[in-house]
Every structure is written in C-alpha cells, then in structure tokens.
Amino acid sequence: MAQQRLALWNAEEDLEEDVDMTIALDGYSQNVQYEDSHIHQPQIDESTLLAMQQHMAQQAAFQQIPDVVKSFIVHFHQAVLDNNLAEITVAYESGWNKYTEKFYSKTEWPEAELIAPLVNDDPIFLILYRELYYRHVYSRLQPNIDDRFHSYENSCELFNYLLNSDGPVELELPEQWLWDIIDEFIYQYQVFCTWRSKVTSKTPDELMMLADGGPVWSSYSVLNVLYSLMQKSRVNEYIAAQREGKSAEEIAEIVGEYGQRPLYRMLGYFSIIGLLRVHVHLGDFTLGLKVMENVELNQKTPFTRVTACHVATYYYVGFCYIMLRRYPDAIRTFVTVLNFIMRMRQYHTRSYQYDQINKTADRMYALFAMCHALSPSRLDDNIANIAKERYGEQYAKMARGGPDALAAFEELFIYACPKFIIANPPPYDDPAAINALISTSADAESPTQSLPQTDSSHRHLDLFLADVAAQLPVPTLRSFLKLYTSLGAKKLANFLDADEEELVQEMMVLKQASRSISRVTGSEGSSLLDGQMITTSDLNFVIDENMVHIAESTIGRRYAGWFIKNTERTQKILDDLKNMPLPVASKTTGPASGSNPQPADGAGQNRPARSGQKVAWGGVKAA
Amino acid sequence: MTSEWLAPSTRSELIENLVSGVDRYNPSNVGILEDYLYHQIRSEEYDCLANLAILKLYQFNPDLYNPDVVINILIKALTASPLPDFNLCISLLDERSLNSQLDEPDPLPTILPTLKGLHNLLFRCRFPAFWEIYQSTELELLRDNYTVEVTGFEDAVRAVAIRAVRATFTRISSERLGSYLNLSGSDLTAYIQKLGWSVDSSTSVVTIPPNPDNQIEATVVQESVKLPQLTKIIAHSVAKA
Numbered sequence: 001m002a003q004q005r006l007a008l009w010n011a012e013e014d015l016e017e018d019v020d021m022t023i024a025l026d027g028y029s030q031n032v033q034y035e036d037s038h039i040h041q042p043q044i045d046e047s048t049l050l051a052m053q054q055h056m057a058q059q060a061a062f063q064q065i066p067d068v069v070k071s072f073i074v075h076f077h078q079a080v081l082d083n084n085l086a087e088i089t090v091a092y093e094s095g096w097n098k099y100t101e102k103f104y105s106k107t108e109w110p111e112a113e114l115i116a117p118l119v120n121d122d123p124i125f126l127i128l129y130r131e132l133y134y135r136h137v138y139s140r141l142q143p144n145i146d147d148r149f150h151s152y153e154n155s156c157e158l159f160n161y162l163l164n165s166d167g168p169v170e171l172e173l174p175e176q177w178l179w180d181i182i183d184e185f186i187y188q189y190q191v192f193c194t195w196r197s198k199v200t201s202k203t204p205d206e207l208m209m210l211a212d213g214g215p216v217w218s219s220y221s222v223l224n225v226l227y228s229l230m231q232k233s234r235v236n237e238y239i240a241a242q243r244e245g246k247s248a249e250e251i252a253e254i255v256g257e258y259g260q261r262p263l264y265r266m267l268g269y270f271s272i273i274g275l276l277r278v279h280v281h282l283g284d285f286t287l288g289l290k291v292m293e294n295v296e297l298n299q300k301t302p303f304t305r306v307t308a309c310h311v312a313t314y315y316y317v318g319f320c321y322i323m324l325r326r327y328p329d330a331i332r333t334f335v336t337v338l339n340f341i342m343r344m345r346q347y348h349t350r351s352y353q354y355d356q357i358n359k360t361a362d363r364m365y366a367l368f369a370m371c372h373a374l375s376p377s378r379l380d381d382n383i384a385n386i387a388k389e390r391y392g393e394q395y396a397k398m399a400r401g402g403p404d405a406l407a408a409f410e411e412l413f414i415y416a417c418p419k420f421i422i423a424n425p426p427p428y429d430d431p432a433a434i435n436a437l438i439s440t441s442a443d444a445e446s447p448t449q450s451l452p453q454t455d456s457s458h459r460h461l462d463l464f465l466a467d468v469a470a471q472l473p474v475p476t477l478r479s480f481l482k483l484y485t486s487l488g489a490k491k492l493a494n495f496l497d498a499d500e501e502e503l504v505q506e507m508m509v510l511k512q513a514s515r516s517i518s519r520v521t522g523s524e525g526s527s528l529l530d531g532q533m534i535t536t537s538d539l540n541f542v543i544d545e546n547m548v549h550i551a552e553s554t555i556g557r558r559y560a561g562w563f564i565k566n567t568e569r570t571q572k573i574l575d576d577l578k579n580m581p582l583p584v585a586s587k588t589t590g591p592a593s594g595s596n597p598q599p600a601d602g603a604g605q606n607r608p609a610r611s612g613q614k615v616a617w618g619g620v621k622a623a
Numbered sequence: 624m625t626s627e628w629l630a631p632s633t634r635s636e637l638i639e640n641l642v643s644g645v646d647r648y649n650p651s652n653v654g655i656l657e658d659y660l661y662h663q664i665r666s667e668e669y670d671c672l673a674n675l676a677i678l679k680l681y682q683f684n685p686d687l688y689n690p691d692v693v694i695n696i697l698i699k700a701l702t703a704s705p706l707p708d709f710n711l712c713i714s715l716l717d718e719r720s721l722n723s724q725l726d727e728p729d730p731l732p733t734i735l736p737t738l739k740g741l742h743n744l745l746f747r748c749r750f751p752a753f754w755e756i757y758q759s760t761e762l763e764l765l766r767d768n769y770t771v772e773v774t775g776f777e778d779a780v781r782a783v784a785i786r787a788v789r790a791t792f793t794r795i796s797s798e799r800l801g802s803y804l805n806l807s808g809s810d811l812t813a814y815i816q817k818l819g820w821s822v823d824s825s826t827s828v829v830t831i832p833p834n835p836d837n838q839i840e841a842t843v844v845q846e847s848v849k850l851p852q853l854t855k856i857i858a859h860s861v862a863k864a
Contacts, residue, residue: 283714325707422717423682463710470747508748508787540839544793551839560848
C-alpha cells in the first residue's frame with residue numbers, strides 16, 4: 001500500500017488529468033470572471049482596486065504552488081472525505097513531510113485560503129490543513145504573533161467541531177495524528193506562555209494584541225479542551241470497564257455514542273496524557289499523577305501503539321516521581337520505558353519522530369542517573385551502564401556526594417527537566433504596570449542575567465537542589481559505616497571531623513534517605529500516587545544511645561538471568577542450525593546445496609573428518 | 624501509607640468532590656477550601672491535596688490571592704517533613720507581578736525565606752537548631768501572627784522529630800531527646816509517657832520500642848525466579864514438542 005501511494009506522490013505528470021483539479025480550477029476561474037465584471041465598470045474605486053490587486057497577488061501565489069503539491073492536497077482531501085485511514089496515514093506521515101522537505105523547508109505552506117478552491121472550500125479539511133500549516137510554522141520557522149493567535153483559533157475551531165457538533169462526527173484520523181494534535185496543542189500553549197512572559201522583547205503592536213488577547217492560550221481554555229475531550233469520550237470509564245473485564249456490549253453502553261468511536265476514545269486518552277503534561281509544565285506534580293489515576297502503566301494496552309505518546313507518558317510520570325522524592329518509582333518508570341525504546345529502536349529508525357524520541361530518551365538517561373545517584377539500586381544494570389556511559393563524569397560526582405555534586409545535579413536537571421511555564425500573563429492589560437515592569441526588567445538585565453519572571457525552571461531547580469543538598473553527606477557516611485558492624489558515634493564524628501551531635505542528626509538524615517514511599521509491584525489498578533514505605537538501601541543501622549550498630553543485607557549471586565539468557569541463545573542457535581542446509585564443502589556454491597542435499601554427501605566424502613557430524617545432522621533431521 | 628495523605632479520613636464529601644473533580648478549577652469554590660484550611664488549623668487536621676487545590680486556584684486566578692492563606696498552608700505543610708508537601712506547595716507559587724493589588728503590603732516575600740529556612744532545618748533533622756531559630760526574636764512576627772493561630776504547631780514539629788528518632792534509635796538519652804523536642808523536666812517526662820516509651824530512672828535513658836525501622840538484621844537476599852521470566856523458554860520447548 002505504502003509503495004502504491006509513494007508512487008502516486010512521485011507521479012508528477014498525471015495531475016493535469018485529475019478530476020478534482022478541474023473542479024477546483026473551475027471554481028477559481030469563476031472568481032476571475034467576477035472580478036472582470038468589476039474591471040469593466042467605469043469608475044474603479046480604491047477598495048475595488050485594492051481587492052483586485054489582492055486577488056491578482058493571490059492568483060500569482062496560487063500559480064506558484066507546485067503542481068505536485070496541488071495534486072497532493074487534492075488526494076489528501078479525498079482520503080479524508082473517504083475516511084480512508086490508510087490513505088490518510090500515508091499522506092500525513094510521508095506525503096506531507098516529503099513536500100515539506102522539497103518545497104517548504106524554509107517557508108510556509110500555502111495559506112489555507114489559497115488552497116481552498118482545491119478542496120471545494122471544505123471547512124473541516126481546511127481546519128486540518130491549518131493544523132498542519134501552523135505546526136510546520138512552529139517547528140521549522142519562527143511563528144509571529146499572528147501565527148500564535150491564529151493557531152489558537154484554529155485549534156478552537158477543530159475542538160469545537162469535534163465536541164459541539166450534533167452528535168459524534170464521522171471523521172476518522174490516524175492515531176498518530178490524533179496524538180500529534182493534542183501534543184501540538186499543548187506545545188503551542190507552552191511556547192506561547194514562555195514567549196508571553198518575556199515582556200522586554202515585545203513591539204508596541206504585540207503589546208496591544210496581548211492586552212486584548214483575552215482567553216487566547218489561557219490555561220483555563222487549554223484545560224477546558226482537555227477535560228471536555230476526556231469527559232465526552234468517557235475514557236476513564238472505558239479503562240475501568242476494560243480492567244473489570246466487561247463485555248464489548250457493556251463497554252459500548254458505558255462509554256456512550258462518543259466513546260464508541262475510536263477518534264473520540266483516542267483523543268480522550270491522549271487528553272489524559274496531555275493533562276499530565278500541562279500539570280507538570282505548571283509545576284503541579286501531584287495533580288499530574290492524579291489525573292493518571294485510571295491509566296495502567298503497562299505495555300499491553302492499545303494506547304501504547306503511538307510510541308511518541310507512550311514515551312512522553314513515562315517521561316512526565318517519572319519526572320513527577322522525582323519531584324515527589326520517590327526516586328525508586330522514578331527509576332522503575334524510566335527503566336521500563338528505556339528498555340522499551342531500546343527494543344523498539346530497530347523499527348523506528350526511519351520514523352520522523354525518531355529524533356524526538358531519542359532526545360527524550362537521552363533526557364531520561366540523565367534523570368535516571370540523578371535518581372540512581374540519590375537512591376542506588378540494582379534494578380537494571382543494563383540501563384544503569386548506559387546512563388553511566390553517557391553521563392559518566394556527572395554521575396561520578398553525584399554518586400560521590402560532597403561539594404562537586406550539586407553542580408552536576410544542576411547541569412543534568414536543567415538539561416533534562418520539562419519546560420516550566422507561568423500560568424498567568426504579565427499585566428499586559430495594565431499599560432502603567434507593564435511599562436513599569438519593562439523598565440525595571442531592563443534595569444535588572446544588566447547586573448543579573450536571569451530574571452525571576454522568565455525563569456520558573458530555576459524555582460523548581462532550587463527546590464530539587466535543596467533536597468539534594470540535604471543528602472550530600474550520605475555517600476560518605478555510608479562508605480564509613482560499611483567498614484564496621486558497630487562504631488561509637490564519637491569515633492565516627494572524629495573521622496569526619498564533625499561535632500558529635502551534628503553527626504547524630506546527620507545519621508537521622510541518612511535513615512530518612514534510605515526510606516522512600518514506593519508503589520509496590522502488583523498494585524495494578526491503584527493510583528500512581530499510592531505507595532508504601534520501603535527500604536531503599538542495603539545498609540541498615542540503628543543507634544543505641546551513642547553506639548551505631550550496622551547490618552548489611554547482601555544480595556546473593558544471581559544466576560537465573562544468566563541461565564535464561566543462555567538457554568534462549570542456545571535454543572536459537574539450535575533452531576538456526578536445524579534450519580540450515582546440510583554442510584557442504586566450501587567450494588560448492590550456496591544455491592546448489594540448497595536445491596539438493598545430495599552434494600553434501602559428496603562433500604562429506606571428500607572430507608572424511610566431518611562425516612561423523614554429518615550423521616548427527618541427519619539424525620536430527622529425521623527426528 | 625499514602626491513603627491517609629491522599630484522602631484523610633477527616634475530609635468531607637464536599638471537599639472530596641472538589642479535590643477530585645473538575646470543580647476544583649471553579650474560582651467560586653475557593654471560599655469553601657479556605658474555610659476548610661482554617662478548620663484544619665483549628666482542629667489539628669491536615670489535608671495536603673485540598674490545600675494544593677487552593678494554591679492551584681491562586682495560580683490561575685491571581686485576583687484570589689490571599690497571602691495569609693498561603694502562609695498558613697506552608698506552615699501546615701512544614702510539619703509534614705520528610706514528605707515533600709512543603710516543596711509541592713512552593714512549586715505552585717508563581718512569581719507575582721509587582722503590582723499585586725493588595726490593601727496592605729504582601730507579607731509573603733519576607734516570610735517565605737524564613738519558612739524555607741525552617742523547612743530546610745526540619746528536613747535535615749537539625750531539630751535543636753530549628754527550635755533556636757524558631758524562638759529567636761527575628762521570628763516574632765511569624766510566631767505572633769501565624770503559628771500562634773495554628774493549634775498544635777509545636778507538637779506537630781515534635782512529631783517530625785519523633786518520626787526521625789523512632790526510625791533511628793533503639794535508645795536515646797533524655798537530654799538529647801529533650802533538645803530535639805524542646806522540652807525538659809516534667810514536660811519531657813509527660814511527653815515520653817504519652818508516647819508510651821519507657822525511661823530508665825537511674826540513667827534517664829529512653830528506650831524506643833522496636834519498629835520496622837529500628838530493627839536491623841544482616842540478611843542475604845536470595846533470588847527468586849518468577850514464571851514470566853521462563854515463559855519464553857517453556858513456550859519454545861512446547862512449540863517444538
């Protein structure tokens with residue numbers, strides 16, 4: 001299928017014959033005639049002239065659209081009209097990117113108004129087209145304030161159409177696109193908030209538009225969309241019903257007419273993940289995990305089919321756990337998805353999202369390294385080794401503790417943390433206040449680089465670093481305790497050149513750092529926030545007045561993994577051997593031996609030394 | 624362990640609906656949640672998620688901002704240490720713009736660093752230092768205007784210390800325990816009695832009853848092989864047979 005369609009987009013000649021094209025051109029020439037009648041009027045007033053000039057410019061612009069692109073749009077439209085998911089997928093995933101590379105890598109795609117005649121002014125397709133158009137602007141070019149406002153309006157139109165039509169709409173879109181719609185919506189919200197919070201770089205026009213901006217990209221409107229999609233599709237009820245093993249009919253009844261349609265169900269699910277992401281951007285880590293209450297974090301649900309969504313989910317969940325000081329949970333989350341990415345890698349190298357997934361994976365290795373330094377565990381040596389390889393220098397500093405560690409933690413946190421945003425705009429609607437803000441910011445800019453207004457990641461960084469700083473002496477203490485079974489507090493204090501009382505208090509911190517709330521395994525169906533206190537360290541100790549008693553639990557050597565791996569490998573080798581043609585002399589060519597096993601006997605005769613083995617092969621084959 | 628934190632048994636149905644539903648975003652509900660906060664302050668209850676919901680409403684609706692409420696929330700979260708509640712609250716405090724339209728000067732910017740300092744001392748188990756700073760003259764404003772209103776604040780701080788001591792010690796001298804609790808003499812004896820801990824009358828050493836955290840044992844953890852690890856191998860053999 002894919003090949004067929006690729007050929008279609010490649011066929012640059014055949015579009016003149018295209019039926020839809022002629023319809024579109026008809027529509028276009030009608031417009032020209034309409035304008036002509038104006039020209040014949042004796043008096044041409046200024047506005048008509050202007051309209052005419054505009055029209056001429058449009059006409060010229062239309063003619064500049066390469067024919068293949070016109071053809072592509074026409075076919076794309078037809079695929080959407082037919083609800084032909086396979087066709088839409090190819091147009092979306094390959095066609096669009098192909099022509100972006102070819103014609104629009106540095107400029108916008110043609111405006112929706114310009115291509116409207118090609119698609120019979122189909123309003124729904126034009127909304128979808130604009131969705132792609134603005135996404136392209138955001139990812140490849142620099143969006144200006146009009147783009148930012150219009151992309152918001154277009155998103156609203158799309159969601160309005162989906163949510164406020166009479167009943168569920170008939171439209172079908174590929175899951176990947178649905179995820180991208182939600183993902184892009186939140187991304188644009190996030191960059192808008194970041195852009196908006198920088199008051200000094202605004203032109204007077206921009207200031208005016210921001211003052212009148214109203215609900216454009218407001219947090220409430222974004223949350224409203226996500227919650228509406230979630231509720232309309234009853235996706236939470238759907239997940240719960242699935243978990244309870246309800247029958248298809250029961251589920252259909254529970255989720256209602258919207259939730260039965262894949263489009264709404266997937267949008268509902270993606271909205272949950274979207275909410276998680278928005279809450280993390282806003283610094284609300286508990287609420288982020290709370291909205292995920294019903295979602296199963298495993299690899300078996302159909303929702304994991306969109307890899308980008310799957311990876312994003314784990315990234316944000318893991319980050320929430322870090323900010324909740326639940327490092328073991330964060331580690332488990334990252335390990336799960338990093339293993340998944342590693343396994344998926346071979347299938348995804350050519351996907352257009354591969355880069356993005358790789359970047360997120362890199363950040364998760366950094367976050368993993370941080371958690372691993374704070375709460376050493378042996379959960380997965382493989383991932384741990386990769387993390388140490390990538391962030392070896394930082395990891396060594398973090399794991400050692402002490403003064404160098406903070407800088408390493410800071411570096412990795414800033415690299416790997418999500419973008420944080422400020423929910424509310426600066427007071428653009430109050431000219432006096434905004435001017436005051438601009439002038440003070442301008443003053444402040446010279447002595448200190450970072451403004452509190454623009455830098456909310458530092459607020460979260462500071463909180464995290466304060467937690468880390470409290471734990472800095474822990475690795476040193478542990479390394480001393482490891483050497484003893486009992487040790488006087490005074491002696492230990494002397495080693496460390498510390499006051500005895502201070503040291504005893506530090507020991508309480510060590511105890512605290514060896515405990516963590518963690519979601520117990522096998523707690524499927526419970527909230528991600530659930531958990532119980534667990535011990536995270538092998539080294540345990542207790543203080544009896546002034547004597548520290550130490551006990552270490554050791555982990556017996558693990559054999560199972562080694563044996564399982566090698567058994568599997570042996571099975572595979574055996575299978576491969578069985579499937580191989582019988583051994584032949586190296587001089588005989590492959591096809592000959594494959595077509596007829598007889599020559600093998602001849603070869604065997606030439607080399608008597610191998611004849612014993614040959615019998616063995618025969619035996620296996622007979623069995 | 625977390626169930627009491629997620630949904631305290633003292634939380635009413637009304638509050639539960641606000642905390643878990645979409646109504647949490649409705650600015651007109653802020654009064655209900657604020658009343659609930661003051662109820663927590665008076666009756667030694669604590670509901671972190673409900674208080675976070677207030678801060679969320681403030682985050683989205685700067686007009687609602689009430690510094691006294693924020694300070695009270697932070698004071699309540701302070702004594703949840705070593706749980707991350709205090710940080711979770713701070714995370715939601717967006718930087719305010721300069722022209723916060725308040726009738727009086729905003730007390731938060733001056734009190735926030737103090738509270739952060741106190742939290743840091745508690746999180747780092749520096750209990751004697753905490754008491755010293757908490758009782759210093761510099762913090763008179765905080766004590767007289769805020770913590771005095773929070774019923775049982777000092778006991779809540781003591782509870783933080785008790786949690787740390789219980790996990791770390793099997794026996795502790797009265798003197799040391801007293802410095803952590805800021806108690807001495809008969810007050811300390813009464814407090815220890817209330818905990819049900821015993822004091823050796825001759826040495827005045829306090830014995831802490833055994834609990835999962837102050838019992839140590841050297842163990843060797845043996846590996847246990849779970850069936851799912853072997854499914855691939857077994858399935859393979861079955862398929863071949």
